[in-house]
Amino acid sequence: MVEKTKRLYFDDPYRVEFEADVIQNLTHDGNPAVVLDKTCFYPEGGGQPADKGTLDRVPVVHVLEKDNQIIHVLEKDVSSDAVKGEIDWSTRFDHMQQHAGQHILSQCFVQLFDAATRSFHLGDETSTLEVDMRNMSEEEAERAERLANDLVFQNKEIKTSFCREEEISNVQLRRPPKKKGDIRIVEVSDFDHTACGGTHPRSTGEIGTIKILRWERIRDNVRLEFICGIRALQDYARKHRDLRTLSNSLTVDDKEVLATFEKFTADLKMQKRKNRKLQEKIIQYEAVEIMQKAEGKLIKRIFTDRSQEEIRLLTLLTIRKGEFVVLFGLKNGERVHVFLACSESLGLDMREIVPVVSPLIEGKGGGRPSLVEISGKKKENLEQALQEAYQHISQKL
């Protein structure tokens, strides 16, 4: 029978150092790994990631559980029968805060909305909780968050104990246990009982602020993202710094930032509209100038660093204001664009010239009889492509 690993974090989640005997050496995904007789390391499971730390100063890269044994995957071998282990306290405490925060939030959703927790995942930056709700309003999220933080302010004791499987029906568990045998119960005093093998602080005050960040409907549930404790503080600090930068640059109080921003966006929209109208006017003048300089019906030109929209508009205005065939090329960054157009009264089909131009500029395109557009990448052949188009079309005029 395999020897179980004694979980020191069950009795004392605050303990960071320990000494243990190596009871098995193995490899895991190519890395050396050891099983110890006892450990402070929490193995990945129940939505909570593994602890970080060292065994004999060798970094532990992963910790997992198999058949009641805890496997410590190492960066390199530890050639010893007994090891000194140390877990990374900041990671452990962060996980304790997020995990206990989840217990409280889950019970809040039961009490307020009769919504059971479907799943929990403690992530690197935020944690997610899936609750049995079809939708959640802003007001409902605020109520749950408020109640959760009230529990934090009340600084309730968090106790752990073991219960025999046959006696479990006496405990008012939030959800039925997934494991058999002795069940570990985590109790937030007078508030929540749940079967859990994770790490939690002694009292709710240590969780710190519980903040719901956002939520979405997923499958038939609502999945919400939340942060607790140090993560909430860091998030607040970053957001406050960003807001202060914004309020300084807008020279308004931080409470006025949103209204000022909304006004700026509305102004910008209006300016863009005005700009577009002005640009259209300028292009109309440009079209007139092009027509005045035209020698005959055929107009060939190359433009650089203009937008496709501008040249398209110029093309359309030119063919509509007179009786012309327009062959425009545009060099725009790494791409070239060709606009081939004719006044409808000429009855030509510009699509016939696509096979003449496309191979030369390694382009693709199409359109209607009076206007085709081709985009390509061979800039150096643009001149030649327009020239061939010119020759092709001049035979038809």
Ligand SMILES: [Zn+2]
């Ligand atoms: Zn837990």
